[in-house]
Amino acid sequence: MSLRIGVDLGGTKIEAIGLGADGSERYRRRVETPRGSYDGTIHAIADLVRAVEHAAGERGTVGIGMPGAVSPATGLVKNANSTWLIGHPLQQDLEAALARPVRLANDANCFALSEASDGAGAGAAVVFGVILGTGVGGGIVVGGEVLGGTNAIAGEWGHNMLPWPDADEWPGPPCYCGRTGCIETFLCGRGLELAYGAGAPAARAIAAAAAGDARASAAIELYGRRLAKALASVINILDPDVVVLGGGLSNIESLYRRVPQLWTAWIFSDRVDTRLARARHGDSSGVRGAAWLWPPA
Numbered sequence: 001m002s003l004r005i006g007v008d009l010g011g012t013k014i015e016a017i018g019l020g021a022d023g024s025e026r027y028r029r030r031v032e033t034p035r036g037s038y039d040g041t042i043h044a045i046a047d048l049v050r051a052v053e054h055a056a057g058e059r060g061t062v063g064i065g066m067p068g069a070v071s072p073a074t075g076l077v078k079n080a081n082s083t084w085l086i087g088h089p090l091q092q093d094l095e096a097a098l099a100r101p102v103r104l105a106n107d108a109n110c111f112a113l114s115e116a117s118d119g120a121g122a123g124a125a126v127v128f129g130v131i132l133g134t135g136v137g138g139g140i141v142v143g144g145e146v147l148g149g150t151n152a153i154a155g156e157w158g159h160n161m162l163p164w165p166d167a168d169e170w171p172g173p174p175c176y177c178g179r180t181g182c183i184e185t186f187l188c189g190r191g192l193e194l195a196y197g198a199g200a201p202a203a204r205a206i207a208a209a210a211a212g213d214a215r216a217s218a219a220i221e222l223y224g225r226r227l228a229k230a231l232a233s234v235i236n237i238l239d240p241d242v243v244v245l246g247g248g249l250s251n252i253e254s255l256y257r258r259v260p261q262l263w264t265a266w267i268f269s270d271r272v273d274t275r276l277a278r279a280r281h282g283d284s285s286g287v288r289g290a291a292w293l294w295p296p297a
């Protein structure tokens with residue numbers, strides 16, 4: 001069986017791809033997420049897998065990237081912002097619907113696995129993958145395998161406090177998790193919007209900074225400083241070979257030069273050889289990483 005199917009279960013769309021034996025993408029299908037319907041979600045995933053297999057003319061392995069995680073203790077979904085999944089035995093129900101074992105992993109873990117397998121972190125021993133988008137997620141890959149963790153939360157740095165806060169960063173904005181000053185509140189798209197002000201979306205701040213606007217440039221500089229602090233605390237614990245950025249805010253070109261200049265102030269080392277890299281597979285990394293949950297045959 002050389003066909004490897006990856007499914008990215010998102011809040012607005014569900015996407016499936018089929019990878020050939022060489023890792024190249026052969027098939028791609030997507031549908032809208034049946035928001036609010038758990039049974040509808042199971043059926044939509046099963047239909048997508050069948051559609052890819054029909055096109056390929058063979059059966060495949062199935063890996064699924066999902067928001068949140070399946071609790072190792074209970075087998076039930078937790079921490080998902082697609083809340084209709086929470087409390088359901090998603091893996092068990094998908095295995096029944098597809099009549100085979102399936103592998104599930106957090107979507108940020110799939111992103112990290114994709115970039116570690118054949119992306120910006122290929123060949124690196126330890127990869128920290130970061131998604132900077134509407135939320136902030138993270139995943140860790142060691143020796144080509146996702147580090148899941150006892151509680152299935154390894155790499156979930158977004159709801160740690162922003163370290164080494166400046167006076168105006170403490171206690172910080174309220175977060176949906178119930179605390180204040182979480183890394184996510186500063187580094188998500190909304191965090192950049194708050195730094196820029198003027199009620200403008202993050203994409204406009206990025207474009208204005210690129211065009212030389214001083215206020216937008218200051219907001220991007222502040223964003224980079226916060227990212228540097230947040231990553232420094234991860235590097236001090238995990239010491240990854242490479243940090244790979246994905247998500248909409250990873251398109252800020254200046255981060256790859258500026259953040260490594262800034263982060264040395266907080267990293268406990270005489271020199272810092274950690275690379276900061278942009279995702280090679282862009283928006284496709286999540287669904288590719290889901291397929292990579294099963295190694296090549």
Ligand SMILES: [Zn+2]
Nearest residue numbers: 159175177182
């Ligand atoms: Zn939080």
